């Protein structure tokens with residue numbers, strides 16, 4: 287079977303995009319396809335697979351599968367690329383439109399330059415802070431409490447966890463120097479930790495000042511990636527909760543693959559602004 291694809295990235299967080307307006311795929315083959323296209327050795331090489339689909343409730347719909355074939359509820363870098371693809375291919379005719387993800391419908395605004403989209407702003411909606419909805423297990427029975435700098439033992443490391451859901455689960459740990467973040471050890475161990483029954487995306491943050499943070503991520507289902515849009519949003523929400531940056535102000539998040547501008551607005555919504563880039567198109571043989 288030949289499947290037309292587009293490879294796109296948001297700050298180096300790359301996915302293989304399949305245009306579901308043109309191609310129909312069998313549901314039960316999607317996890318296998320995600321694993322196959324993601325392999326650098328036997329596939330195209332990516333952090334996973336994203337389907338761009340017609341929607342019944344929004345202008346366009348995104349489904350995202352991690353590298354290991356698991357389906358995720360949300361993907362920030364993916365939303366920006368889906369918005370670009372939908373606009374560039376004429377599936378939407380306005381520069382502001384809606385995108386459906388498993389976690390809900392968001393508003394997208396594309397910036398058009400010479401007929402193509404470079405930057406996209408997504409209103410990511412409100413973060414979820416209640417422990418039971420992250421979800422993260424409770425020892426006290428309180429599902430409604432917020433997890434802010436909670437002692438969190440990993441092996442012999444005494445860490446402090448702040449947990450935020452952006453439709454998908456994130457845990458943030460603060461470090462003094464991002465270069466020393468124990469991402470290779472703590473990342474794989476915490477992503478499958480029993481305290482997070484659905485797994486978790488693991489982020490390390492170094493606060494530079496009240497407008498800038500450094501960020502690295504171990505993504506659930508994909509491992510270390512160059513960037514994570516929902517993770518960057520979670521990191522800024524966490525940093526507001528920890529009084530390290532200000533609510534209502536733009537925060538520049540420096541990720542391995544480049545910068546995102548994130549604002550946790552006074553109305554409760556998180557705005558994410560950053561680039562979306564097309565790398566290549568081709569056909570994949572499954």
Ligand SMILES: N[C@@H](CCC[C@H](N)C(=O)O)C(=O)O
Pocket residue numbers: 299350352357358359360361362363364454455487505506507508511513514515516517
């Ligand atoms: N790279 C993404 C997040 C992708 C899904 C995540 N690994 C999960 O399992 O929740 C982003 O840019 O947000």
